Amino acid sequence: MELGISTFAETLPDPHTGETITHAERLRDIVEEIEMADHVGLDVYAVGEHHREDYAVSAPEVILAAGAARTSSIRLSSAVTVLSSDDPVRVYERFAMLDGISGGRAEIMAGRGSFIESFPLFGYDLNDYDALFEEKLDLLLQLQKGGPIHWSGRHRAPISGLEVFPKPEQEALPVWIASGGTPDSTVRAGKLGLPLVLAIIGGRPQNFAALVELYKQTAAQSGHRIESLGIASHSHGFVWDTDEEAADLFFPSTRQGMNKVGSERGWGNYTRRSFDIARSEKGALYCGSPETVARKIIDLRKNVGIKRFLLHTPLGTMPHDQVLKSIRLFGEKVAPIVKDEIAQWEGR
Template sequence: MELGISTFAEVLPDPQTGVTISHGERLRDIVEEIEMADKVGLDVYAVGEHHREDYAVSAPEVVLAAGAARTKDIRLSSAVTVLSSDDPVRVHERFAMLDGISGGRAEIMAGRGSFIESFPLFGYDLNDYNELFEEKLDLLLKLQKGGPVSWSGNHRAPLNGLEVFPKPDQDQIPIWIASGGTPDSTVRAGKLGLPLVLAIIGGSPQNFAPLVELYKQTAARSGHKVENLGIGSHSHGFVWDTDEEAAELFFPPTRQAMNKIGRERGWGNYTTRSFDIARSPKGALYCGSPETVAQKIIDLRKNVGIKRFLLHTPLGTMPHDQVMQSIQLFGEKVAPIVREEIDAWEGK
């Protein structure tokens, strides 16, 4: 069971003080968070891409490279790279550089993007939303294999036997497909035999079990070895000493962040009741003591089949020292409980 941290590098007014830190300060905080995650033995740290005022990272590989120089073991991934509005050649080049700096620890999590600001910014038509992703993923997968590439499509110039440099340290940089939980994206990942990450941020995580089964069945029918495929999830959460203290600290920034996005997308108001339902044993919020969070992750592995879990923390803006302590507790307290229980369950 792989365990890690994900962040979107939110920059919102602190719900307690009203102060908004600079983008630069949040970026520097992330580098320290990556360092902490590596120190406490977590497996992966993943950073999202956005192009708007309330998020600090537009190029995940840049801040990941800064973290790579200060870490030894942790794998470094985007969460996600908005492939539809980027150039696959440049994506591969940048992550190959990250791979070299980190000594072979880079990963790409490719997605279509739930935020659309990058499309007008880089001159893409939202009417081509699905076609852009499929075409660019096809090129990225050809680049992943290495060697001269010949390719043509509708949304970029063709490649005629060209190679892309620099070469990564790994034979191939892993490419994960990020999905919000649609059957189409799940089937796509299964057909291609690519590892899948599900964003489970609402409802009951157990409702995603049929999607995981669909993914496995599709992969098997397409000739891929299911046991070798990565299946991950990303969920909001926060670890503290007790359930009550965790809830007290995490609710204000969670409410602020969820209501801000909710106003843009027409969601209902996020309330204390919403929060309490989400952090209950069957909910998708992993907020509580180490024991509480560990048990929810164990249930996720046993009931849904998730092999990699990313705790998205913080959600919204929280004091940096609280985020650092939460990551430390996740690595030092939660991870050993989860790994010991899963190893025993699987008979290792």
């Protein structure tokens, strides 16, 4: 069982003071958060890509490279790389460089992206949303194999017998498929035998067990070994000394972040009641004491089959010292409980 942190590097106004952190300050904070996650022995740190005012990271591999120079063990991933609006060759080259800097710790989490600002920014037609991802993923996987590339498609110039440099430290750069929970993306990952990351940010996490089973069945039917498949989830959360303290600290920024996105997507108002339901035993918010958060992750492993869990923290803007403490508690308190119980459970 692997445990890690993910962030979208939000730069929303502080819900208490109204002050907005600068992009530059948030970037520097993230480097320290990566360093803390590595220090407390977490397995992975993942950073999302966005192209809008309220997020600080447009190129995850750049901030991850800064973190790589100050860490030694933690794996470094995007969450996600919006592959549809990027050039797979440039993506591969940049992550190969990150892999070299980090000594073989880079990963790519490829997705279509739930935000669409990058499409008009880079000149892509949203009508090609699905076709772009499928074609560019195909090219990225060709690049992953190494050697001279022979490839052609509709949305990019062909490549005939060329190699891409630099080469990564790892034999092959890991490529994960990110899914918001649709059967189509789950089936795609299963057919290709690629590790899958599910964004579980609402409802009951146990309901995703059916998608995981679909993924496994599809992979097996496509000739892939189920035992070797990576299955991960990403959920909002925050760890503090007690359940109530964690809730009181995490709710203001969570409400602000959820209502900001919700206002653009037609969601209902996010209230304290919404928050408390989500942080309950069966909800998708992993907010509470180390024991509470650990128990929910253990249940996710046992009932859904997740092998890697990413705690998305913070959601919105929170004081940097609180974020660092939450990461420290996650690594020092939550991780040992989870890993010890899972090891005992699977060893029976």
